[in-house]
Amino acid sequence: MRYRYLGDTGLSVSELCYGSFNFGGSAKFLGAPDKDWAEFGTVDDDDVFTLINTALDAGINFFDTADVYKNGMGEEFLGAALKKVRDRVVIGTKGRWRITDDPNDLGASRHHLFAAVEASLRRLNTDYIDLYHIHGFDPRTSLDETLRALDDLIRAGKIRYIGVSNFAAWHLMKALSVSELRGLSRFVCYQGYYNLAARDLEREIVPLAVDQKVGITAWSPLAGGFLTGKYKRGERPEGSRLANATAAESAPLTDEEQAHDIVDVLREIAEKRDASIAQAAVNWLLAKPGVTSAVIGASKPHQLEDNLRAMEWTLSEEEVARLDEVSEVPAPYPYWHIRTVGADRKLPGDVYP
Template identity: 65%
Template sequence: MKYRYLGSTGLSVSELCFGAMTFGEKGNFLGAPERNWSEFGVVPENTAYDLVYKALDAGINFFDTADCYKNGQGEELLGNALKGKRHEVIIGTKGRWQTDTNPNSVGSSRYHIINAVEESLKRLKTDYIDIYHLHGFDPRTALEDTLRTLDNLIRSGKIRYIGVSNYAAWQLAKALGISERLGLEKFCVYQGYYNIAARELEHEIVPLSVDQNVGITVWSPLAGGFLTGKYPRNESFPEGSRLSNATPFESAPIANREQAYDTLEVMQEIAKQHNATVAQVALNWLRARPGITSLVIGATKMTQLEDNIAALSWDLSQEEMNLLNKVSDKEKPYPYWHICNVAGDRRIKSDVYP
């Protein structure tokens, strides 16, 4: 296993983070009552434990979950599996979405965050959370109040570091500024949707995170399974699969599907040359991108986890990276084309703005 430092925390975390979103049976998501999380996978208790043990044996020391995953089953089963190993691992969980019928059990208010952390601690069977993420932005709660609440929770020892997921760049930048101005703990990690078929994170989040030394962890690095290469170009996605769902929130959105298939063809050729899988190519492309600390992988079967772990046994060449960057590149929106190409009399080139 390979490890990287997470932002400026000094924490050394594995390049693969094992996610527990698939753990458990069906469970309602109160933010969208028609959903039950089964489209992301259903993993029974004993299988969940076996997957965690395999991850530990491979050297993975970073685990991710959230309070809303299958009504807390994700946290509960992860906590059970890590019993006796707590001091050896880094656990990240998230809160923001509604988990019960109380109208105040949602958002980033002082009321909800304190209660959510207490409930997560119980389910995880621990007295501290290594990284507590806000699972999304809350426009109805003042950031100052949320940040003071999180700072107090750190000072009380219940959480150790804080992060965000699914924030816009301006929201993260504003929060970092408030923390600096008020002397509060800063967000040290950003967890976002990013893969070779969906590179939007590169416009603002990656440059901001690199500049501010915020670690980036990636959810859905395989685009909901699309980047395994198992879905033929001219066939519909299987009914009930994650990619068959209609709304972007429920699936892993890909803006240009034809380009994604063109990219997959190149990835398949590279995979053959390395005697590897397309999924491994996708993971290795992400590992080599600027600012990336860890990739959050999930699994419903042991073979999936083993294949993902095997990606760390080899690296893409610079020639292969250049080829993949070119075939997956997308037209940059304003002002990024201007920043990259015509900013004054100097052409800006960097790892962040290629």
């Protein structure tokens, strides 16, 4: 296993982060009784511990969950499985979304965050959370209130580092400015949707994160399974995530035909490397600026073992460039202008949107 520092902290985390989104066979969402989240995949209860032990044996020390995952089951399973190694692992969880019908069980207010953190601590069976994310922007609560609440939770020893997920660039930059102005703890991590078939994060979030030394953890590095190569052009197998509208919307492809072209190149590279398409896709992501870790969500032992083998090799610069080319999408204004006009001042290693 390889490790990287998370943002500008001294915290070392594995390049592969194991996510618990699909842990648990079934769970009802209290605010929507007919919802069981099965379209995103499930892991039978007995298999969860086997998978986590395999990840630990391979050197993974970074685990991701959220209170909303399977209505808290993700946190409960992770807490039980990691209890004996708690001091050796980094657990990240999130709060913001509703998991009950309580009108205040929502958002990034002081009221909700204090309650959500306490509930997550109970489910995780721990007295501290290593990394706590705001799971999405809350337009109703001021960033000052959110950051003061998080800073108080850090001072109380409930959480150690804070991050965000699914924020716009201006949301994150404004939050970092508020932290600096008020002398509050700052966000050190951004978790976002990023893969070869969806490179939107590169427009603003990646340059911002690199400039401000905020680590990036990428969820759905395989685009909901599309970048494993299991789909053929024009086909959406029954029962697959691509065939399920809700699941497909959770990991959208920028352009499905282009995504198939990307898989074709991944397949050529993988065959030459005696590796899998998924391994090549994960390696591309880990080669990109600002990325700390790829959040994998393997639901079967063979999938996890394949993901782990991605740590045994890396792409060459030529292979990365080839994948960059096939996955490139036209840059909207002002990004094409920045690239063109600003090229005369660019230095090696500069990250341009």
